[in-house]
Each structure stands twice: as C-alpha cells, then as structure tokens.
Amino acid sequence: MTQTQTTQPQTNQPQTNQPHTNQTLYRATFMHTPASPFETPDALQVQEDGGLLVAGGVIQASGPFSELRAGHPGAEVSDLRGGLLLPGFIDTHVHYPQGRVIGGLGMPLLEWLDRNALPEEVRLADPDYARAVAQEFTRSLLQNGTTTALVFGSHFAPAVDTLFAEAERSGLRAVAGLVVSDRLLRPELHTTPQRAYEESRALIERWHGVGRQLYAVTPRFSLSASEGMLDACAALMREFQGLRFTSHINENVAEIGVVQGLFPQARDYLDTYERAGLVTRRSVLAHNVHPNDRELGAMAAHGCSAAHCPCSNSALGSGFFPLKRHLQAGVHVSLGTDVGGGTGFSMLKEGLQAYFMQQLQGEQGVSLTPAHLLYLATHAGAQALNLAHLTGDFSVGKFFDAVLIDPAPQTALRAVYAAADSPARLLAATFASGTPGDVARVWAGGDTAYQARRDLAAIHP
Numbered sequence: 001m002t003q004t005q006t007t008q009p010q011t012n013q014p015q016t017n018q019p020h021t022n023q024t025l026y027r028a029t030f031m032h033t034p035a036s037p038f039e040t041p042d043a044l045q046v047q048e049d050g051g052l053l054v055a056g057g058v059i060q061a062s063g064p065f066s067e068l069r070a071g072h073p074g075a076e077v078s079d080l081r082g083g084l085l086l087p088g089f090i091d092t093h094v095h096y097p098q099g100r101v102i103g104g105l106g107m108p109l110l111e112w113l114d115r116n117a118l119p120e121e122v123r124l125a126d127p128d129y130a131r132a133v134a135q136e137f138t139r140s141l142l143q144n145g146t147t148t149a150l151v152f153g154s155h156f157a158p159a160v161d162t163l164f165a166e167a168e169r170s171g172l173r174a175v176a177g178l179v180v181s182d183r184l185l186r187p188e189l190h191t192t193p194q195r196a197y198e199e200s201r202a203l204i205e206r207w208h209g210v211g212r213q214l215y216a217v218t219p220r221f222s223l224s225a226s227e228g229m230l231d232a233c234a235a236l237m238r239e240f241q242g243l244r245f246t247s248h249i250n251e252n253v254a255e256i257g258v259v260q261g262l263f264p265q266a267r268d269y270l271d272t273y274e275r276a277g278l279v280t281r282r283s284v285l286a287h288n289v290h291p292n293d294r295e296l297g298a299m300a301a302h303g304c305s306a307a308h309c310p311c312s313n314s315a316l317g318s319g320f321f322p323l324k325r326h327l328q329a330g331v332h333v334s335l336g337t338d339v340g341g342g343t344g345f346s347m348l349k350e351g352l353q354a355y356f357m358q359q360l361q362g363e364q365g366v367s368l369t370p371a372h373l374l375y376l377a378t379h380a381g382a383q384a385l386n387l388a389h390l391t392g393d394f395s396v397g398k399f400f401d402a403v404l405i406d407p408a409p410q411t412a413l414r415a416v417y418a419a420a421d422s423p424a425r426l427l428a429a430t431f432a433s434g435t436p437g438d439v440a441r442v443w444a445g446g447d448t449a450y451q452a453r454r455d456l457a458a459i460h461p
C-alpha cells in the first residue's frame, strides 16, 4: 500500500452564484429543523402558505409566498398546496444488497446474517443481478422520500460501481463503498486487505466527489474484519480527502462476545476501530444498542455519530437503543432504516418506531416530539455525514432536496390533514400514519427524482 495520491471531491457544492435564470417558486406549507430540537426550543420552523425560490437546484430565497411572489414576479410558480413539503429524508444506514430479503423475521443477528442476508449478498457477484437490485434499491429510497443515504454497499466491486452509476442517474446522493471482510462470513464474501485496498481505491478514484456521490470506507464489522483489514481501511482514510467511514457496533450481545474474543487486547468494541484510527468526525457507526460509558465518551470526544435503527433493533430483538445516554454523553445520533434487518425504506416509519421505543423505556427513554422525529430523519443525518452545508433543511444556499407528502383523497391521513389544528399535529400525523403511498413527489438537487402517478392537480381536497 504505497499509494499516496489524494483526490479532491470535484463537485457537491451548491452553485449559489449562478445567474437566476429558470427560477421556480414552490408554493407550499413547509416545515424544517435548521437547528436541533435536542438543543434549541422551537427548533421546528413552519411556513404556512410559504414560498421557496429555487434556481440551479439551489434554494435562493424562502418566506411567505406572497412576499416572494412580489419580489420575483418572473418566477414560474409550482403550486403544491394541500400537501406538506419537507426536506428530503437522510437515511444513515441502509444495505444495498438486502432489499429482496426484507422480512426475515424471528432470528437474532448472527443467525439472521447466516440464513437470510449473506446468501443473498453472494448473489450480487452476478452483474446482471446486481444491476436489477441497484435499480430497485435507488427507486425504493426515492419513492420513500429519501434523497441522501449512507449506503452499505456490496462485497463485490462491480456491484458497487453499478450502485454508484444508478444512484447518480436517479438523483440519489449515495455515500457508499465496497464492504470488506476477511473472516467468519462465507468464503465467497471474503477478500484480503491488499485486494480490499486496491478495489476500494479504484472505486474512490472513479466515484468520490463525482456528481452527488461520495465514498465511505466500509469494513462490515470487527467480527468479520481482521486488524490487517482495519489497517487497510485506515490507509484509505489517510490517503484520500473527504472520505466517510461506516461500520456496525454493539448491536447484539452474542456479537459483542465474539468480538471480545477476537480482539483480546481491545478495551471494548469501539476500541477495535479506535486503535486503527477509524473513529473520527467522519465516522458513522450503526446501532450501538449496548455501549459502555467509555465508548460513549470516546465517540463524543472524536465527534463520531451513531446511526439508530429502531425497526431493525425491534425485528432482530437487538434491544432498546439508549438515546438518553447518547445525548447525555454528547454523541450525535441520526436515523437509519437498516434494510433488510429493518422492515422497509420509510423514514417516516423509522421515526415512529424510534418514538415508540423511547416511550417504552419509561424513565430511561427520551420523550420525542414531532420536531425531534423530523430532525432525526433529515438534518441530523446531514450533520452525521458532514453534509449540513448542502442539505438537510430548507435554508438559503442549500440544494432543493425535498419530499411532498400529499395524502390521496378519501384516506385517513387526508382527513387528518384537513382537520389538523396545528402544524405540530400535522407533522405528528405524518409520522404516525404516513406511508410511501403518501409521497407524491421528490426532488433531488432541484430535479424531480420521483413523481407518483396520480395527478397532483386532482388531489387537493
């Protein structure tokens, strides 16, 4: 591993200095959380009959529609009234090769991997199979309103290349990488540190910073990655600027026991990554259901984020995520669907399950408001990924990544929308009973990335 070249991300910056031609003024009730409700009271910002002026894919102005209309009489108006416009969701933990094995219920993590996930992951060695799965995957994320995702890739480099190609074509911002492992999975999924390094490097050079795509160095978990493999990952993180790092941690008690046996010199699970220099501001570790206090303190000190995946934790019986302890320690927390351990691609469902699991913890839980759920599903993810200057809310200068929730006529949620007496109630109902069927349209960088087939003009009550 002698390579020393660095690459600069080439794009990904909003072009705020573009001439304001082809301005679109979106007219909608919109909500967003530019600040964290965990830190700031009244973090939920609501604009009823609001306007967002977009040009070159970037938000140029925001405020009451009437004011923006008066200031920009030439802008084309897109009327989205009747729905609720939210920032595009940010899923910070989702597995590309597992879309077709959602629903493997009734097994704890290690058995689930053996019987459900890994046999399917082997199939991505076939490029045609991988292409079909990549198309389903990017489509599913966008149909659910997710415009940015930290994606656990495949163990096969051509399949990861296909994922990036599909993501870029579809508008999805994928932060993704080759999943690397050299033990305890199954032979077809194992590689060597040298090969992992070389294949990752080639993918980084091809995709990192291209369009909306970014690269994440991705050892599967310490259970399946030797010290040599983690060192190869660390070499990549040192040699290329702006990479992200992701893996799993402290998900399941049996898993933690195996990792302790494999790394007798490590203080705990986090230390297996920490010793390799892999715990930084650019790291997102999924689950962390069973952390000790040292781990939480170290994660906070390094600025590393935890991706909380409540549907997966429930489906696999992994346990209750200690959100209060994370917040008290100062660890940043975002949300992930963890498909296919999780139960689907909906960040609305994920937010609701996070709420349920905190409620069920009584005194140990955190009482989450609708503003918390929106923040966890949007801005918190942007912060975890170091992308908060580009996306996660509707502030001026950010990309117009957005999802329009617009329930169909004669549905229960439409009735709630018609009756809601406050914006917080509207948002709560959206998380409580919103489904992919209520996602009417999704924009990624100002372009329509998904539009439901039903006629938008016909559905206002």
Ligand SMILES: O=c1[nH]c(=O)c2nc[nH]c2[nH]1
Binding pocket: 095, 109, 113, 117, 220, 221, 248, 251, 312, 338, 341
């Ligand atoms: O929820 C999970 N899903 C996975 O695919 C996986 N691999 C390691 N650890 C994991 N946890």
Ligand SMILES: [Zn+2]
Binding pocket: 093, 095, 152, 248, 286, 338, 341
């Ligand atoms: Zn996972």
